[in-house]
């Protein structure tokens with residue numbers, strides 16, 4: 130899939146008087162998967178919020194594509210909308226058949242009419258992934274997508290995510306605490322260190 134380089138050039142980020150981030154500069158190539166690791170509280174989520182545009186109060190620049198998807202730790206589904214409608218409301222150019230196909234790809238064939246509350250937590254996470262990939266994002270951002278899952282479910286979700294990334298080839302940036310997860314999924318690992326944090330790798 131064609132795409133543009135995503136260029137992150139953060140000079141600094143403060144919360145009140147506290148500088149949390151120093152220079153954090155990296156590119157993500159089209160189709161590349163980059164993991165962001167580092168200890169709790171170092172600033173990983175802050176970097177993701179800046180890269181995604183949720184937080185624009187920082188010094189520096191980010192060049193990102195418009196077509197972007199974000200997967201949060203917990204599924205952020207609309208509870209009073211069916212699985213299919215959760216996809217259609219996010220992707221207005223998707224038709225019902227396209228939404229059903231997206232559900233199919235994550236193992237939710239035939240569950241289009243179900244409400245999120247009628248689905249198991251694992252299925253809700255699958256639905257979140259289906260929604261993220263249905264728009265064929267050029268940039269995919271994931272914040273601790275496999276945290277708080279048991280080993281088997283985490284493994285299943287990683288397999289599914291790997292397969293969806295291989296099909297869609299977005300540039301991907303994801304945060305994880307788990308080095309093994311980073312090594313399994315990422316082409317490149319960036320580690321945040323120090324106060325204010327900057328990156329190694």
Ligand SMILES: Nc1ncnc2c1ncn2[C@@H]1O[C@H](COP(=O)(O)OP(=O)(O)OP(=O)(O)O)[C@@H](O)[C@H]1O
Nearest residue numbers: 144145149167168169170171172173174175176306
């Ligand atoms: N809205 C905020 N206001 C003030 N300080 C904040 C805010 N958000 C984050 N911080 C501080 O910025 C630092 C980085 O937080 P951040 O959540 O980015 O870390 P993290 O590496 O993602 O941590 P974790 O792995 O625990 O999620 C922390 O010291 C945190 O307390």
